[in-house]
Amino acid sequence: MVTVSANPLQAEDFYHTGIVVPDLEAAKVRMGELAGYRWTKTLVNEVPVRIGDEDRTLEMRYVYSLDAPRIELVQEVPGTLWEATPRLATHHLGYFCDDLAATSKLLEEAGFEREVCAVIDGVAPSIFAFHVSPDGVRIEIVDRTRIPDLAVYLRERTPE
Secondary structure: OOOOOOOOOOHHHEEEEEEEEOOHHHHHHHHHHHHOOOEOOOEEEEEEEEEOOEEEEEEEEEEEEOOOOOEEEEEOOOOOOOOOEOOEOEEEEEEEEOOHHHHHHHHHHOOOEEEEEEEEOOEEEEEEEEEEOOOOOEEEEEEHHHOOOHHHHHHHOOOO
16 A cells, blocks of 8 residues: 555646536647647546436546646537536646545545545445545546646647
């Protein structure tokens, strides 16, 4: 088990700002034309998640910007926390962590309610977890072992 510092999150582990959009392809074009962003291929995954006490499998569609500061655009999934909200673009701040369960617990102790997490082989949280503060700041924590080298991860997903 990895020791977690007194702070649940480390500033240097911040790696993206997540934005949920109603039309992923249109948002990619718009942000590309506006700010010159280039994107990974559209990633599509079936993800088993726990939302509250309900287990579901969701199809997640998303891209990461190849340019910093990193943006993650996520196709909305109606009826979940991944629902686009008019005039409210920023959805979450994404951080890597070394011990997902311990970091999730520390966030809960700091008043950040766990909204959703991935469930793999009955283990929750797995891969990622989303927490929200009483004032609405949403944090995504991601197990660093899933993306040990962000530059390689992005390069492997760059369109040819």
